[in-house]
Amino acid sequence: MASSLTIAGIDAAYGAVRVIENVSLEVGNGETVALLGTNGNGKSTLMKCVMGIVRPSTGSIVAEIEGVRHDLTGLTTEEIVDLGIALVPEGRRLFPKLTVEENLLLGAFRRTARAQLARNLEICFETFPRLAERRRQLAGSMSGGEQQMLALGRALMLAPKILLVDEPSVGLAPILVSRTIEAINEMKHRYALTVLMAEQNFNQAIRIADRGYVIVHGKIAFEGRSADELNNNDLIKKFYLGL
Amino acid sequence: MRTIPFFLICLVIGGIAFAAALTLGNDYYFFAGYVVLQYVVLSTAWNILGGYCGYVNFGTGAFFALGAYSTVTIYTLIDTNAFPHVVPIPVLMLVGGAVSAVVGLGMGYLTLRLRGAFFAIATLAMAVVLETLVVNWDFVGGSRGAFIIRPETIAPFGSYIRYLFLIMLLLAVASLTIARLIERSRLGYGLATIRDDEFAAEAAGVPTLRLKLIATTISGALMGMAGAPFPYYIGYLQPQPTFALDYAVNAIAMPLIGGTSTWVGPLIGALLLGSLQQIIIVTISSAVNLLLVGALLVAFVILAPNGIVGLAHKYLQHKDDDFVGRRRTGLEAPAPQVESSPTSEAPS
Numbered sequence: 001m002a003s004s005l006t007i008a009g010i011d012a013a014y015g016a017v018r019v020i021e022n023v024s025l026e027v028g029n030g031e032t033v034a035l036l037g038t039n040g041n042g043k044s045t046l047m048k049c050v051m052g053i054v055r056p057s058t059g060s061i062v063a064e065i066e067g068v069r070h071d072l073t074g075l076t077t078e079e080i081v082d083l084g085i086a087l088v089p090e091g092r093r094l095f096p097k098l099t100v101e102e103n104l105l106l107g108a109f110r111r112t113a114r115a116q117l118a119r120n121l122e123i124c125f126e127t128f129p130r131l132a133e134r135r136r137q138l139a140g141s142m143s144g145g146e147q148q149m150l151a152l153g154r155a156l157m158l159a160p161k162i163l164l165v166d167e168p169s170v171g172l173a174p175i176l177v178s179r180t181i182e183a184i185n186e187m188k189h190r191y192a193l194t195v196l197m198a199e200q201n202f203n204q205a206i207r208i209a210d211r212g213y214v215i216v217h218g219k220i221a222f223e224g225r226s227a228d229e230l231n232n233n234d235l236i237k238k239f240y241l242g243l
Numbered sequence: 244m245r246t247i248p249f250f251l252i253c254l255v256i257g258g259i260a261f262a263a264a265l266t267l268g269n270d271y272y273f274f275a276g277y278v279v280l281q282y283v284v285l286s287t288a289w290n291i292l293g294g295y296c297g298y299v300n301f302g303t304g305a306f307f308a309l310g311a312y313s314t315v316t317i318y319t320l321i322d323t324n325a326f327p328h329v330v331p332i333p334v335l336m337l338v339g340g341a342v343s344a345v346v347g348l349g350m351g352y353l354t355l356r357l358r359g360a361f362f363a364i365a366t367l368a369m370a371v372v373l374e375t376l377v378v379n380w381d382f383v384g385g386s387r388g389a390f391i392i393r394p395e396t397i398a399p400f401g402s403y404i405r406y407l408f409l410i411m412l413l414l415a416v417a418s419l420t421i422a423r424l425i426e427r428s429r430l431g432y433g434l435a436t437i438r439d440d441e442f443a444a445e446a447a448g449v450p451t452l453r454l455k456l457i458a459t460t461i462s463g464a465l466m467g468m469a470g471a472p473f474p475y476y477i478g479y480l481q482p483q484p485t486f487a488l489d490y491a492v493n494a495i496a497m498p499l500i501g502g503t504s505t506w507v508g509p510l511i512g513a514l515l516l517g518s519l520q521q522i523i524i525v526t527i528s529s530a531v532n533l534l535l536v537g538a539l540l541v542a543f544v545i546l547a548p549n550g551i552v553g554l555a556h557k558y559l560q561h562k563d564d565d566f567v568g569r570r571r572t573g574l575e576a577p578a579p580q581v582e583s584s585p586t587s588e589a590p591s
Contacts, residue, residue, distance in 0.1 A: 053445055081448030089446050095439035097504075106436050109429075110448040154447065 002029040003065050003084075003161040003194045005050065010059030012042075012049050019045045020056070020218045027162070029064075032188055032195040034209035034230075036202055042218040043198035044090050047166045050196075051087050052077040065161050082112050086160035090167040090198075092151040096140025100131055103139045103150055107157030116159060124153045127187060145176035152183060156191070163188070165197040169204055177204050184208065206230050246424050253416040261409060273408040275525075277476060279517035280411040281469050285490060286497035286509035287418040288465035292458045293495065294503030295431060297438030302350070302366035304490035305373045306463045309346055310339030310470025311485055312377055315389045318474070319382060328394055332410055332472050339471030340464040346373075347463020351456045358441070367491075374486035388481035391474040407472055418465050422506040425461070434458055466494075489533060493517075496540045502550025511551050 005027040012020040020042045027033045037043050048054040050061055052075055061072040065083050072080055086107075095103050104124055108114050125132035128149045134142060139150055148168060155163060165184060169177040185208040188195050199205035206212065212230045214222040224230035264272045285303055292298050314335045321329060354365040378386045393403050400406040425431045433454045436444035445451050474480045493516070501512025516539065520532050547554045 051446060053442075076450075077445050078448050078450050081446075087446040089443055093440045093443035093446070095436050095443065097439050098435060102432070106432060106444075106449070107447050109433065109436070113448070158448070 002067055004029050004063070005085075005162055005194065005196060006060075006062045006064075007046070007050070008060045008062075010046075010049060010056035010061065012045055012054055012056045014045075014054075018218065020049070022059075023215070023218070023220055024059075025213050025220065025223075027194055027196045029194055030192060031210045032185070032197065032208055034205040034212035035196060035198040035215060036200075036205060036212055036230075037198075037215040038200055041215045043215060044166055045218075046215070047087060047090075047164050047196075047198055050080075050085065050164060052080045063162060078110065081158060082110050084158065084161035085164065086155035086158045086162070087164045088151050088155045088166060088168065091170055092144075092147045094139040094147055094150055094154070096138065098139060099136055100139055100142070100150055101135040103154055104131070104157050107154035110158070113158045117157075120157050120159055124156050127156065127190065128153050128183070144172050145179065148172060148176070148180050149183065152180075152187065156187065159191075161194065163193045163195045165195065167198055167200060169199060169201040177201060181205070181208055202236075246420060249423060250416065250420045253419060254413075257412045257416050261412060264408070265405075270402050270404055273402075273404045274476075275518075275521040277404065277408045277411050278521060279514060280408070280415045281473075282493055282497060282513040282517040283415040283510055284411070284418045284469040285466055285494040286501075286513045287415075287422050287506065288462045288469070289494040290498040290503055290506075290509045291422055291425060291465075292455075292462040294498050294508070295425065295438065296434040296455060296458050298355070298455065298458075299363045299495065300366045300459075300462070301363050301488075301491045301495075302370045303466055303494035304486045304488060305366075305370035306343045306347065306466035307470035307473070307490050308377070308482070308485040309343045309373065310336070310467035311473040311480055312383055313339040313342045313467070314471050314474045315383045315391065315480055318391055319389070332407070332475065336410070336414070336468045336471040340468035343467020343470070344460045344464035346467075347459040347461075348456060350463070351459035355452060355455045355459065370486060370491070374482055377482045377486070384480070386482060388479055389474065390479055393475045393478060403475070407476055410472060411469070414465075414468055419506055419510060421461065421465070422509070426506055430454060430457065492533065492536060493520075496536045498550070500539055500543050500550055502552030504549075505552055508550050508552045515551075 007026070008024045009022050010020060010024075011018070011022060023042070023046060025033070025035070035043050035046065045054055049056045050072060052072060056073065063070050063072055063083060063085060070083055075083075095106065098106070104121060105117070108117050108120060113120070125135075130146055131150055131153055134146065139147065142150065152165075152168075168180045168184060172180060181204045184195065184197065187193060188208075197205060197209070206227050209227055209230070211226060212224045213220050214224070214236060222233070222235050224233065224236070230236060260276075264276060285307065289300060289303055292300050317330055317335060317338060350366065350369055354362055354369075357365055377383060383389055395403065397403050397406045400409065425434070433444070433449050436447065436449050437451050437454060441451055473485070497512035497516050498509040499512070500516060501510065502508030516536065519535065523531050523535060543550065549556070
């Protein structure tokens with residue numbers, strides 16, 4: 001069944017500081033869409049808008065989950081999570097004093113997610129065998145790469161339809177960035193996810209992205225309809241890479 | 244251990260303590276023990292919000308005083324000459340608890356959007372505001388304070404202090420049971436996620452505001468219940484010492500010294516520090532009290548940041564790096580199957 005995300009003309013601000021201006025984007029069923037931009041351009045804010053953590057002042061955010069349309073702007077974060085939309089927060093944001101297993105189980109805090117708890121945990125350990133080895137260890141004591149795997153695994157525990165990943169590469173060594181990106185791609189294909197990924201690391205992101213948007217100062221500066229279009233574009237170099 | 248057996252065992256231990264105090268044949272032990280038990284309740288209540296959820300409340304004194312002043316209000320409303328002590332203390336405690344619960348909920352609504360130090364400052368401010376209100380409210384005695392003449396005796400306990408002691412003992416047992424129940428429940432895990440990372444908790448669908456409100460309400464209610472019998476204990480209730488920072492500081496210091504992540508920590512901390520304070524009041528002076536609290540707090544923060552429970556765990560298990568201090572029995576999932584099945588479909 002089809003799942004997609006449509007953001008149309010949203011504005012968002014923290015107090016008087018306007019962060020996002022008239023942003024529209026679309027993530028089609030089964031797509032991986034990259035949201036590219038450097039620090040402070042509104043990528044994370046956009047993710048928070050989708051999750052209902054930040055409320056846009058205008059515009060609409062509509063998610064289609066298994067063929068049913070839901071207007072997210074009126075829902076609470078819990079309700080949005082219940083629909084099957086999961087966010088992997090920037091900088092991993094694990095529960096450091098809880099064990100790996102507890103972190104995963106808490107990914108399924110919602111009643112809807114707990115229905116398939118044992119099965120989802122099994123799938124999670126299968127996707128990330130390292131987590132199974134470390135299930136009794138405190139999340140905060142693992143390496144950065146392992147923590148990122150755990151953050152992804154925690155989101156999987158919701159059995160999401162739409163996955164939002166906010167800067168998976170942040171704070172990781174280059175080899176781990178590459179592995180994390182591959183893990184996201186693998187998860188996507190395995191669970192038929194629809195993925196919106198915010199990323200600064202342009203070259204890594206376009207390895208797995210079908211399409212992409214470049215966001216500059218809270219506005220969509222460029223829309224690339226294919227990975228190639230993103231890759232070989234002078235505008236990108238100007239806007240984003242600063243060349 | 245299930246909750247009901249735990250509750251019964253605590254009752255038995257409490258009963259033994261009561262019987263032991265009776266055999267000593269000196270009511271002073273009941274007076275001193277009452278204060279210690281009161282601190283067991285206050286620090287356990289504080290820990291529900293502060294230890295489990297990570298929100299430091301400096302308003303313990305205010306919640307405690309609310310309970311005490313609820314009692315004074317009821318006492319003043321009823322013609323004491325015609326109906327002396329007509330409202331039983333357990334009822335007063337329920338009223339005091341209810342008042343503090345409502346204020347706790349209200350405080351939560353107003354302040355729980357603040358985090359860290361800002362929340363702590365807000366609770367401190369609330370204590371100051373409430374104290375000012377009481378000082379200027381003549382009906383409950385204002386700054387002059389209020390008298391409650393406690394009856395000499397009550398059947399079948401003999402002297403009244405024994406009765407008060409027993410009531411506080413029951414409340415302490417109830418608080419510990421509630422704290423332990425929360426710790427092992429979904430609520431407890433939800434609070435732990437808020438303590439560890441509130442944003443991630445939200446992203447995982449934890450209804451953070453609701454859980455925090457539940458925690459402030461329960462915590463406030465228990466503090467109020469601890470305060471309700473206090474006018475009967477002290478006889479003469481004054482606003483300044485009742486709202487004093489002593490309660491707030493002790494209610495923070497005791498869980499920190501005992502260990503904040505389990506129900507055992509506040510209990511150990513309160514028993515230890517509370518008894519020590521009582522001994523010092525008698526042997527040295529009451530002024531040395533808070534000095535001792537301060538010194539112990541500094542020592543523990545440096546030497547044993549996870550408290551006595553953390554130290555014991557480290558000593559027994561020899562792996563302090565793995566210590567979280569919480570039993571992990573509540574949320575065990577079945578072990579994953581090792582043999583892998585083809586799972587190309589999405590988890591549903």
